[in-house]
Amino acid sequence: MFNAYRPSTLIRGNLRHRKRHYVSLIIGILLAVMFISFITLILTSLPASFKAEHVRNYGHADAVIHNISDDTLAELETNGWLSEVGLATVLGHYSDSSHQLINGFNVVSLDEKARQLLDLSLLSGRMPERAGEIAIEEAVFRAVGQSYKVGDTFTLPLELLAGDGRLLQESPVDYTFTLVGLIEKKNTNYIGGTIDFGDSDPYASYPLAYVSDEEGLAEGAIPIHTGYLKLSDSFRQYYNNMNALEQHSYLNDQLQSAKIFAYGLGGFSDSGQVTVIALLVGVVVISLIVAASIGIANSFSLVLEERTQQIGLLRAVGMTKGQLRRLYRKETFIITLIAIPAGFLLSVALVKVFSLFVDQLAFVIHPLAPLAVIAISLIVIFLTGFFPLRRAAGIPPMQAIRNVDVMRKLTPKRRIKSHTTFVPERLFTKRQVKLYRGQRIRVGIFVAFTVLLSVLLTSLGVFYIREYTQTGPSYAIADEDYNFSFIDYAYLTPGYSDSTIESIRALPSVKSVFAFKHVPVHLLVDKMTPYLDPPYLEIDIYKEPKENPAKRNFNLHYGFDSHFSEQKIVAFEPALLARISDWLYEGTIDLEAIDQGEAVLLYLPAIVIRQEIRDGVVVGAGFGENVSVGTKPHGNTKILENDYFHIDQPISLRLMHTANAFQMAEGIEVLPEDVEIRELELKVSGFIDYFDVQQDDPLDRARLAPGTIITSHKRLDALGINGKYQIIWIYLDDIPDKATEAFLTERLTDISYQVRNGDVINYMEWRESYKRSALTTMLSLGAVLIVFLSISISMISHNIASRIRADKRVIGTMRAVGAAERVIQRSIFYQILNYIFFGSLIGYVGGLIFMYVADAPRAMLSPISFLLPPLFILLLIGVTSLSARQKVKKIYRKSIIDNIRQLAVLLIIFLAAGSVPFIKSANVSAATPASPRVLITDYALEGQADMSVLAGDEVTLNLTLANVQASQLARNIVLTLSTPEDALVPKAVSSHYVDLLLALESQELSIPISVLEQASPGMKKIDITVEYEDIRASSYSSTQQVFLTVKQDVRLEHDELNYDQKLTQGNVGRFELNVMNMGKGNINNALLKTNIPGVSEGISAFAGTIASGESKTITLNVHIKDSVSPAAYPGQIELMYEGENGERYSKALPVELAISEKRPLTNPAGVEADEQKSRLPIPWLAAGGAVILLLLILLIIQSRRVTKLKRAEEARL
Amino acid sequence: MSILRCEQLSKQYRMGEVTVQAVDSLTASFTKGEFCTITGPSGSGKSTLLHMLGGLEQPTSGTVYYDQENLFAYNDDQLSVLRRRRFGFVFQAYNLVQELTGEENILLPVMLDKQTPDKAYLAKIVDILGIKNRLTHLPSALSGGEQQRIAIARALANKPSIVFADEPTGNLDAHAGREVLSLLKHASSELGVTLILVSHDLNIAEQAERVIQLEDGKIVFDSASTGN
Structure with a gap:
C-alpha cells in the first residue's frame, strides 16, 4: 500500500x-x-x-569530347577539373557509297578506363579481345543494310576523317571482322543538335562498333581520340557558377561540344x-x-x-x-x-x-x-x-x-437559442457542430485537400488515358533537317517526295498515308500586313518605347523588324481540303479554283485584338486565340474584326531565295543584295479560323498558324514550287503482331533514309510506352490519392469514434428516454456529413477553379473528371459511416445502464498507476457507484464487548467511518447525531467533522454519550446522518442507525427470611420472604427455591413479576417427609429473579432446619372424643374468619396500591 | 391491478472469476399510482432491480411484465417506444444532454416520439417543479437541484404511467434532496403516475406508501405484504 x-x-x-x-x-x-x-x-x-x-x-562519363587534343586534356588536368578520363581511338568511319546517306557508324577501340566509363551492356557474345574481332550496337545494322549474328564474318570499308571533315585517306580501308558480340544501344556519342559538316566533331551522333585495342590503325592514319571524362567536384562548382552567369557557350567552346550531365534533376x-x-x-x-x-x-x-x-x-x-x-x-x-x-x-x-x-x-x-x-x-x-x-x-x-465547458463553447458571445420543436438528431448534430468547430475545421481542410487532389488527379488521369490511348498514326517518317530558314528547294531538296509515299503505300498492312506539303516562304512586308506575322506581334508592347528605339519606331508605324515576313504555304490533298470546309467562316472553298491558282485560302482567325496606347495610335495587334502574352485584353484593348483582308482580295507574294546571309541595318534585318524573287499573285477565296480537332486527326498535324496560305498540291506544283513532305504519317489496318511490326519498322527505316536526316517514329511504341508511363503515373497518383483518402477516412473515423466514446453517456441517456438506434445512427451520420460536406465542396470547386485558372486542356475536363471526385466523396462518406455504424451498434449491444455509467476512469488510471496493490486488494461491488460512499462500517462502545449501557452511565461510542468507494475521494464530511432525548445525550457537540477521506480510507471517531438516569431500559436508536461532498463539490448524504441497549440497575431488596426452624416429620415448613423491587425496571420470574439437602431440593414458589417500587412476599411451603430422619439440616433457600433484559440473578439465603420425630396423635374416649374433637371451635373460627377478612381487605388495598403505582409508573414512562 | 410485475427476476454479474448475484429470484408487483421505495444497503441490488423493471438492463433470468406484456419480448425499437411513451427515468447523476437546453432536454422524449408537445401540461409540470426561469439555460449553467428538476420534468414530459427514480437525491444536499423528493412525489401524485424510487436513505423510504427492502438481491421486507 x-x-x-x-x-x-x-x-x-x-x-x-x-x-x-x-x-x-x-x-x-x-x-x-x-x-x-x-x-x-x-x-x-x-x-x-x-x-x-x-x-x-x-x-x-560526365562529358564526351570528340577529337580531343592533348592540349585540351592538359588544360583540363591543370585546372583540376578531371577526375578520370578514358580514351576511344577511332579506327574509322563507315558510310554507304553514295555519301548522301549520312547514316553510318564509327569503329573505335577503347582503353580500359573508357570501357569502365562506358559500362556497355552485352546482349549476347563478348567484347572483342583480339584484332579482327568486333562487337557492334544493334543500331549499326541499319547502316549496313543487313543484320549479322554472332560468329558472322564480314568486311567493312572504313574512312578516316579529320576533325574538320577532311578525308585523311584517299579511299576507304577494308577491314575484315568477326562479330563476337552484340551490344545494347547507348548514347555514348550523343551530343544533340544537328550534323554540320563544318563542325569539328564528325564522329558525333553515330552509333559505335568496338574493336580490341590490338586492332591497329591503317598506315598513315592520324589517331583521333574521343575522350570520355569524369569531371571533378571543383569543375561542377565552376560549371554551376558559369551556368548561373549564363556563360554556357564559353564553356562549350572550351570543351568543344561537351555535354555535361548533371544528374541532380534529370540532366x-x-x-x-x-x-x-x-x-x-x-x-x-x-x-x-x-x-x-x-x-x-x-x-x-x-x-x-x-x-x-x-x-x-x-x-x-x-x-x-x-x-x-x-x-x-x-x-x-x-x-x-x-x-x-x-x-x-x-x-x-x-x-x-x-x-x-x-x-x-x-x-x-x-x-x-x-x-x-x-x-x-x-x-x-x-x-x-x-x-x-x-x-x-x-x-x-x-x-x-x-x-468540456459546454456553455462557454456553445455560447461564446450570446445565449443559445432554445427550441421548442426540433428533430432530436438534427438539433444534437447542430450543437455538436458548434461545439467541436476546431475539429471540423481541421478535418475539413484535409478533406478539401483530398478532394482537390482527387479532382486534379482524376483529370490528369483522364487526360493521360485519352492522350495516350487514342488511336492515331502507327508510324511517321520525318525529315529532321526540314528547318531551314530559307527556301532552298533547289539547293538541297529537303523533304520526302511523292515517290516516298508510293513506297510506303506499297508496304503490307498500310491502310492510309497522310502528308501535306509545306513550304516556308518569305514575303516582302510592303505587300503584307502586320496581321500575318505573329512573331512581330509578340513584341512586348507593354514595355516603354524608349527602351528599344527600333521597336518604338516599329510600334508607331506598324513597322517590322525586318523587310520580310516569314510565312508558310501549306498544300493539302483534295480530300483534306474538302474537310477544311468545316472551318470556313467566310468565302468558299472552290477546289477547282484553288487547283488552277485562282484562289487560295487564308488561315485567319476572325477576331483580332488590338491595343491602343497614348494617343490612340495602334501599336500592335494579335489574333483571337493565338494572342501571346502581353497582348491579352487589358485596359484599352479593343476587340476588332478583321478589317484588312477581304474575300476575292488579291495578295501579292514575293518568294525570295538567296544564298547570302542577312544583314542588320538600324536594328532591322535587311535583305542581302543578291536575292532571287518570284512574284505570285493569289486571290483569297476563303478564311479559315482556328479549329479544335482530335489529336489523332491528321489535320491536327498541320499545325496551321495565323497567316498560313492554304492551297492544293496541284497548285503548288503549278507554281513551280517543288513542295516536299516534311513528315509522312502512316496508318495501319490493325495493331500488328511483333514480327510484322519489326518488319515494317525496318522497311520504313530504310525509306526514311532517303533524306539526309530521316527518322522513323514508331507511334505504337510511343503509345505503348506512354500507356505504361500513363498507367504508372496513374497508379502512383492513385496511390497518393488512396493514401490521402485513407488519412481522411482515418481522421473522420477517429474523430467520430472519439465523439461516440465521449457521447456514450449521452447515447445511453437518449436510449433511456426512448431514442431508437436509428435516431443515434442518423445523428452520427449527420455529423459525418458535416465533417465531409464543406471540405468536399471547397475541394471540388477549388479543384475546378484551379483547372480553369491553370488553363488545363479541355481533354482534362471530361465528364469523368466531374463525376469521379464526387464518387470519392461518396466513398469517404460510405466507409466512415459504416465504421461509425458499427461503433454505435457496439454501444447498443451493451445495456443502457452500461452506457450511462460513467466510470471515473481517470481516477482509476491515476490511482491504479500509483497504488496498484492498494486497488487490487479492494473489493469491487457488482454495482459500482460513480460517487464516493461514506458509511459507518463499524461501531462499538469503548471498553465493552456489547452495546449495553446502564442508565446514568457515560460511554464513548467509537465509530469507524469509511469511504467504501474504490475510486472517489470524499471531503467535507459532517456527521450529525440524533439521539432519543429521554435516554441518550451526546456529551459534547452533536456534529463531527472529517476533512477528507480518500478512496477506501477510513477514520475512527469517538463520540462521548451520556445515558440518562431516567432512561427506560430497552434498545435505543441513534441516527447518524453523514453528509459529504465529492471532488466536484457535489453533495451526498446518508443516514445510518446505531443501536444501544439501555439497562437500568436491577435492585431487589428483601427482608430477612422467615421460617420455622424446628419442624417435625410430616410437617409443612413455611418460608416467607418479603421482597421489594428498588430498581427502575421490572423484575421478572422471581421465585424462591429450596436447596436443603436431605429435606427438600428444587421445590420452588413462583412470585412472577415485581414492578419497580413494588414489594411482594414470596411464600414457599415445604413438606417434611416422614422419611426425613430427625436431625439438623443446613441448607439454602435460593432467591432467583431476572431483569428486564433477561439477565438472571440469584441469591442464596442460608437456613438450618431441625427436624424432630413425629408424635402420633391418640384419643381413649372414643367417638365422643371424635365428636368432641370434630366439633369446630367457633370462636377460633370467628377469629380466623376475621383475620382472613382483614387479610383480604389488606390484600385488596395492597393490590390496588400496586396497580395504582404501576399505572403511575407507566404514565410517567 | 398491477401495472408492473416481475417474476423470479435474477441478475448475475461476472467480475473476473467471481460471479455476483445482484438480484436473486425476485418477484414483486406494482399497482397503478403507487409510490414505492426500494431500499436496502449498498450492493443489495436495488438499482439493478430498478433498471430491469424499467427495461434498461436485461435480466439473467425471469420476466418483467408491463401491462401483462413481457417487457423483454420486445425488440430494441419497441422498448425504445415504450420507454418514451410509458416510462420516465430519473437518475442520480441527472443525465441531461449537455448540449441541449433545459427546455430541449424536457422535450426530448416528446420530440423523439414526433409528437406535438402538450404545452399546457408541460407548463403545469414546470410550474410544479419551479423551473420556469431556467428552461433556456444549458445544464452546465444549472445547479444540481435544478438539473434534477429538469430531469424529473423530462421523465414526466410524455405522460408516463411509471416513473423510475434511481437515487434521485443522491447527488444533492439534504435540503435540495428533500425538495426534489417532495416535488417528485407531488408531481407523480398530481398526475397519477406510479413512482418507483430507489434509495438507501431510510428517511426517504419512510415517505413512501410502500417500502420494499432488499438484502443480497432478495426482498427481506415488503410493507405491502405485511399490511404495514
Missing part, C-alpha cells in the same frame, strides 16, 4: 486502459509518417535514379529549369507534409480532449504545466517508437511497388533516409502535438475536470 511510483507508471496506466485511443492515434501518426517517409524516400532515390538512368543511357543544365522544378517539387512536398501534419494534429487534439479530465485532475493534485508537458512528451515518444518504424517500413514497401511500375525510378534507400524520416517525423509530431498539449495544460483544473 502507498508504494512510491514514477510518472512512467501513469504512462503505463494510460496506455493500458486507453488502448483503443492510442491505437487510433498510432494509426493516424503511422499514416502521416508513411506519407512523409514516402516523399523522403522518393526524393532521396531521385539522385540515384537519375544517376542510374544516366549510366543506363550514357555510362559513367538539365539550365539552372532556371532546375529552380522551377525544385520549387514545384518543394511546394508539393511541403503541401503534403502540411496535410500530414493536420492529420497528426487532429489525432493529438482528439486524444488530449478525451484526457482533459485527467489533465485537470493531475493539475488539481499539484502537477505543474511543465511536468505535464514532460509526461505527455514521454507518452508521445513511446507512441512514435511504434508509429515511426511501422510507417517507414510501410512506405518502403509502397515505394518498392511504385518502382516496379516506374522504370526510371531506381529505388535506393539512401543511408541517411531513415534518419531524415525520423527527424522530420519527430519534428512534425512534436510540433503538431505541442499546441494541443499547451492548450490542454492551460485549462484551469476544475474546468478541465468538469470537462
